[in-house]
Amino acid sequence: MSNNPVLEALFNRKSIRKYTGEMPADEIITTIVKAGQQAPFALQLCSLLLSRDRDHNRFRAPLLFTICVDSHRLEAIMERRGWLIAMNDLSLLILGIQDAALMAENMVIAAESLGLGSCFLGNAPYLAEKIVESYRLPKRVFPLVQLTMGYPAENPPPRPRYPLEFTLFEDQYPAFRDALIDRAIASMDEYYLAHDHYRQKKRWIPLEGERAETYTYDNYSWSEHISRKAGQWLPSPEELLQQMKKCGFNISTKDDK
Secondary structure, three states: OOOOHHHHHHHHOOEOOOEOOOOOOHHHHHHHHHHHHOOOOOOOOEEEEEEOOOOOOHHHOOEEEEEEEEHHHHHHHHHHOOOOOOOOHHHHHHHHHHHHHHHHHHHHHHHHHOOOEEEEEOOHHHHHHHHHHHHOOOOOEEEEEEEEEEOEOOOOOOOOOOOHHHOOOOOOOOOOOHHHHHHHHHHHHHHHHHOOHHHHHOOOOOOOOOOOOOOOOOOOOHHHHHHHHHHHOOOOOHHHHHHHHHOOOOOOOHHHO
């Protein structure tokens, strides 16, 4: 399988945060978008926004795509057919998240195969109100994720992933033993420590509350970094629920749409 170009693109993908000044041709952009459209879907509950404004795009990327969960488009089709939406907003969002995420991944791999790099920006849902205003989005369109894209001006190595034994569970989900957890932690942390990643990037999440700091850049790595994110940030869903509601989605009751 070593000569399989699809697998090569998948295994070599990495996040690119530095781009050349070259703007991809319209033909390239169209090809990437069409590849995104060919992803598996539930209801095609997704649409794309595009910015070519490098001065405002993250990392000064030539392209910034925003992949949206889009019920507005579906409901326009339904209205023409004499239907009103009855599906609850939680189900719509779940199905739309599947559609939009698969579209985004197809676009990333298509771009990789064409010599472009990309980087996922996962905070789009928390910037929904700002994105709605910027693109004049109608109700029932929710920004899910953004992609910077362009020709790479850097070539970092692909970053590690958990070992298969911590990812693939056949027949039943296992009880995690300490040895397995430690191997999973080491599989991630050793790479970041070897590359002095967090010191070079000056990425450090301070501790909140009374927990005493015991780490330095010499031993602060991925597993501690990700634990501080999930262990301290966003304990309440209220901020995200409000962003969804401003986009016309209410996942609590059908009557509050």
